[in-house]
Amino acid sequence: MNIKKENEDLGKQVNNLVKLPAITYLKYFFTIAFFAGCMAVQAQDVNYIKGKKYILEDISVLGNTSFGDQTIVSYSGLRKGNEITIPGEDIANAIKKLWNSKLFSDIEVYVTKIEDDKAFLQIQLSDLPQLNDIKINGVKKGKVEGIVNDNKLKKGTKVTENLITTTKNHLVKKYKKDGYYNTKVHINTIDIKDSIQTARVNMVVNIDKGEKVKIKDIVFSGNDVLSDKRLRKAMKSTKKINRLRILKRSKYIDSAYQADLGHIVDTYKENGYRDARILSDSLVVNNDKTISLYIDVTEGDQYTFGDIKFIGNTVYSNEYLSRLLRIRKGDTYNGVLLQKRIADPSKPDAFDITNEYQNNGYLFSSINPVEVSADNNVIDMEIRISEGKPAYFNTVSVVGNDKTNDHVIYRELRTRPGQLYSKANVVRTVRELGQLGFFDAQEISPDFKNANPMEGTIDMEYSVKETGSSQIELQGGYGGGGFIGTLGLSFNNFSIKDIFKKEAYKPIPMGDGQKLALRLQASRFFQTYSFSFSEPWMGGKRPVQFSTSISHTKQFTYGANFQPDRSRSFNITGITFGLAKRLTVPDDFFTLSQAISYQRYDLNNYNTGLFSFGDGHSNNLSYTVGLSRNNTNVDPIFPTGGSKFSITGKFSLPYSLFNGVDYEQLSDEYDAAQQQAANAESTLSPEYIAANEKITEIDQKRFNWLEFYKINFKGEWYTEITKNLVLRPLVEFGFLGAYNQDRGVIPFERFFVGGDGLGNYSLDGREAIQLRGYPNQSLTPLDETTGRASNDGGTIYNKYSLELRYPITLKASAKIYALAFLEAGGSYDSFRDFSPFNVNRSAGLGIRIFMPAFGLLGIDFGHGFDPVPGKTTKHGWETHFIIGQQF
Template sequence: MYETGFRSQILLQRASRLFGLWTALWVALAPLPVAAQTPAQPNADEQEGEPGDAVPPAQPAAPGAPSAPTTSAQDSDAPDLVPTLPPTEAEQARGQPVAKITVAGNRRISTDDISAYLGQTRIGRAFSPEGLSRDVRELWDSGLFEDIEMDLTRRDDGVHLRLLVRERPSIKAIEFKGNNEVDDEDLTEALSAEVKTGTILSYAAIRRGIQKIRDKYAEEGHFLAEVENEVVPQKDNQVTLRFTIKEHEAVTVRRITFIGNNSIPDAELREVMLTGQDSLFNFGTGGPFRQDAFERDVLVLNALYYDRGFLSAQIATPRVMLTPDRTGIEVTLSINEGPRYRIRSLRIQERDADGRDVEPLGGRRRIRELVRAKPGDWFNRAELAKDLAAIQTLYRDEGYANVEALPDTNLDPEQREVDIAVVIRRNQPVYFGRIEIRGNTKTRDKVIRREMEIYETGLFSESKLEKSKRRITALGYFERVDISTEQGDDPQHVNVYVEIGEKPTGTFQIGAGFSSIENFIATAQVQQANLFGNGQSLAIQAQISGLRQLVDIRFIEPYLLDTRFSGSVNVYDQLRIYNQFSQTSTGGSLTLGYPIIEPHLRASLAYTLENNRISTSTTSTFLGTASAVSVFQRLPLANLFNDGITSSIRPAITYDTRNNQLFPTAGMFLQGSAEVATKYLGSDNQFWRYRTTARFYYPITDSIVIKLNSEAGLVTSPDPAGVPIFARFFLGGIFDVRGFFLRTIGPRLPLRATLDDHAPPIAEGANIGGNLMYYQNLEFEFPIIDAVQIRGVVFTDLGNAWNLEQLYCNAAPASPYDVSNPCFTFSRLLNVRTSWGFGIRWFSPLGPLRFEWGFPFSPLPYEESSRFEFTIGNFF
């Protein structure tokens, strides 16, 4: 409502009272002209004039207008002339100075802000009714007030104005009802451009906000969504704005029709489109229609035609229609393919700043080899763009960061051929300026800088910049790594900014499991992969169960004394209790590493010194005591009590291209090692042990990864008694072949439980471990709930251990099962244990939780058909 009134404290004469009501409702401050008046006899009050008031003369009739009938002055019954309206208070105040302006009624909006709208009416200026009218109109158009009233008073010192306003309420809260498909946060974000809490209520903005909500629902395919709003008054001139939504069903794509696609079939066009693609949860409906996805599809279709050589292809404005039942959409795309072009000529040349031809970097032949297209081929824009990018990378790796390589095409529609000319301009060489690291609140700069292959004042290189990013990411310390560049102090220098987002690198890992052999198993590990921000790693592991006790402390320094050498120290005390013996090992190891080819290929040398004790009776460590559950009492195992000092060296070579050392999703990890324990190193136990590890990570999409892990091992000994039993391989469990009990896979001997020849044999035979081992794990990992990093996994495992020593083959009758037979033949390499399973993994703040169910494909009679285990920590 817009209302203005002018009130005067001076008593008006009776003529003013006659027009008082008219004046109070008058919107225009200037007096309105009188179009016509009905003749009437003036009364006595109307004949008395206000002193100083002048009655304006009657206006003459317009030329050509009919004259009014006249009467004789002597005729006493003839009416007087039509009276004219007296000037209003605003008219009488015209030209007088504005002496005072008072603002009242405002609570949130300051007086200064209101006065700013009064551009024509200011203290000291001459008063103008028209200026005041414009000022009040601008104040009303601000949308801040529900009512505006202006009082005017004429005084000796000038015009006094009193502005009385009633403010519109502010929005205290915004509520949504009925929104199941779109979250409150998304709707609030959609509204924020028009309506938000704390702002002044505007019905026009509400109408625009409703359209924003409808647009948001249209993006999700709910074109029929209805939105109503309600304004709920609150205290202190505030309101709650409530939107009630009826979502209705999503409108799905029923049919996509292509017209004019003579060269590319419908199926191929649909394949590159997001619109109309079915998914697991759409149940064959073709999915909801999304405007943003559809606009992207049109661009992709254009690009597809250009990549096939149709350089004149055009896609008309698509026609989108609702089905009669208003639950589906039919899309029609009209395509004008035009001719398909072949390459007639392809010329690549480099020019200097003066436009002269110069020899390209590396020679013309090298540049031409980077471009795969040749005359006679169909034109392909995408392939040409890749080739030109390779040329630009060649120049940028040599310091020419601002190289230009733009193609120019000349079409010949009649011959349907295209001439391509690529002009290269290398411009000036560029050097790295400042290299700044941002966002590392914990990790020291040197930990990041030493992974970078670029340095300040060095020649610019695009490939080294990308490699630096990959190496920093591979540390596993950061959630994100962004590298950007900008011009430095002059055009010949660029500054590099490394923006990182740190994540917790400390983990507390626990695991537990159950089996009829070990009863309850518990493990715990505390690890800090970035100790004190120095890039060092410290891990403390403890494990306890009915058959195992372990304490292990490991410290890794990747850059020993700030050199390229790496070093690690490992100290441990462990007790392992098998069904037939127990092993106590106390010792440690030292490892040195060096990069052969930075950063992927490394060599290392480890020295291990430990004291081993094999026992068939109670064994103890500082963790406690434990007894062997079922020990060998007969001695067909000549190496059963082989123990004492083991002193060994272990050279290894590692090739690692993983994109992340902690949670890899791409790349590979290959390692081979040979451990030698010999009397020449002061070792009581002698053996040669070889191991190989191969891990591959292949991303199908950004979130779906296929993983393959395989390990093989071989151990031999020059000792006639054979390989010490603790150096042999035992498989089974969540850490290698899932679905089986821990360390139960391998060759078995049907030995007796006591020295009595009449004693019954050990149930299911005694697992003696193998000289030869192989296992592999194939996993398909996919997201379940990305928001909380819950992922699913489907896997299949394969593996076994085989005995190569004839001593044990001849010691006892053979096992009744080929997969556990202690007598080796090459054909038995095909006798492996297999399983499959599935699991759930949650990348929690404490570390990655693993919940996995394993199912052996062919369980033996004494094995279970399924097994559930869980732990915290990555598998591989």
């Protein structure tokens, strides 16, 4: 046996011990007293003289232990040949050392024999059992590892009463902080009987968290100036039971409560009571298992601002800094507001004095408010400013981009070497990198390197984490009488210049920030093919986006036995070229976009009622111009602030001004033909057939080249109400008009409101407007003839939406957020029928999941409070599956 090695192991385990709790020391001293006082009893058959010194002749060891006898004796401190007193400190110290090792239990020392001046001792003990396995019940699997690590419950740990007690206390305290005030923890150990000599046990930890305790009441004392109601309102997260409250719960969470105590003091400071304090607070558990909070405050006197002087400022004048501070002599003292006006940590782009300095190069500046006098409750302030030297960027670098080429990133940077430091430019750079969609927006961080206040230089390093920027859409399903298959490929960080380089396919050429999309959708009744490409920096020097797209759609009608009738078809072929330029005026959040598009509509015996004619063709050559502004915060999937606005106009040429067609006469002929058809005895009569042929002939002249203009507006705002809880109001409006009223509004390009907003295969350039809680494209104007919803869509629509979002996770692998919504909207035939508040209303809940490989997925449960056109009862619940919709 290696005694030296055993001694070293024993010593290391003792040296690694933490201090014992008081209860353990009491147990130890009780044990020492027992041995010191009762030694004679344990050795009652041995005659010795109390207090006499003896030579220790021999020490033996007895008991269930894996340590060798000599190891235990050596560690006890007792040495053969040493002089000891019985009873005395030598034996007491030996017991203490062995006990403190936390390796043994049932430590006993016996005097086995006395021969003249020689004493023989025996140490009897047992090893503490080692932890073999642990099972934790009552918590989620993902929480088990944390509990094991926090309490050091690894395999091989010595299981002591102290370990069990501290583990139990830790868990109870932990869950109390989370609001589970009735937590119960039971810990059992089970001895293992096997061939291994070492004592081992399995541990079972049963945790019953119970329900989170609710706050029955919050009682204040000492408050005369501010009412109980005002102070309760100041507590942002700690609320008493109120069944009418929805967003804020009444469950007690200790960390939130402690923060709210600070909010109470801040509320007093905001009202001039700078000396306000929390004298004491207590928690009382009620008989109904709720709790009551008692908070005692002292308010002090109200103060006002006196003279406010700026000291040390040379860059900005006192007058200019006073305008930034926006606090005047005689104003009620507000310490919270004062600090925010100097530096607001909650808003990186706040309009405060610190940002004014830092946005103009003074990175190393410091600004400190100091009270210099408080006589007669009037506080005179000095704002002491150390400006330092202006800072310039020495080097600017980006790390973490393995796929995206450097030039794609560096062209978006607002900070460049040699440029004067600006905090606003750093914040804007983080936003621009997040908006690219190639990186995890939550992981982008600007890191300051090698800051040198003496030389006025700084190195800046942006750390990014790439995410999958390509998506694949592969779907199959049964619908519309047959199988529908979809294959879509979207490459959002494509590199077209490497398309012929074999080594670039990993699995596709990537890194230049271009977008390439291919999509094929087919069933027995239709096929859709599309291709699109965009280059965000055409020429590589300016943010001018070039885009192009080509598409072709073929649709067949239903024939006998629900089979496609290929002799009756409707084809659309289209091509679009667009340019979008980032503007600098009014600011560089604005984008001006322009596009030229052409669509060819071919109808072959396609008399479905969708259009006013079933044979012939139409041509749609149009110019689209749009002005948009987007300053939403970093993450495009889950913005927490900012807004998006866009207004677009789509215009065709005014053909009726120069094509020589008398549309007034055509309109009269059209009305006469419709009247003839209405007066016909049947649809098979010669009069009806002739009238229908006349209508088709007139429609071909009216719609050979489509003539129209269309205006769209959309605005949405993002506001973070509390941390991560985001409110998004939205307003939309659209209008389709005609230059020549005799020619009329075209049957294409119309608005179809209702449902999930996914157009699927739009045959006629229609716009599908989302309004959850109703069937897809169901909210169309009533047909005056039939009294039912028409198939033609509306020429005007409006929509209002209020959405509340909360993230479940914003990790790069999957971003998930829940939402609740209120929506209202409708579509109309003309301004004569338009009423902005005559709308269909809905409300509901939903969830969104964004995975880089598949795009946005989601499901909504909406309740329509109004009937769809042509019905008399409210629609009720509708489920919507969202695939690939824009966020």
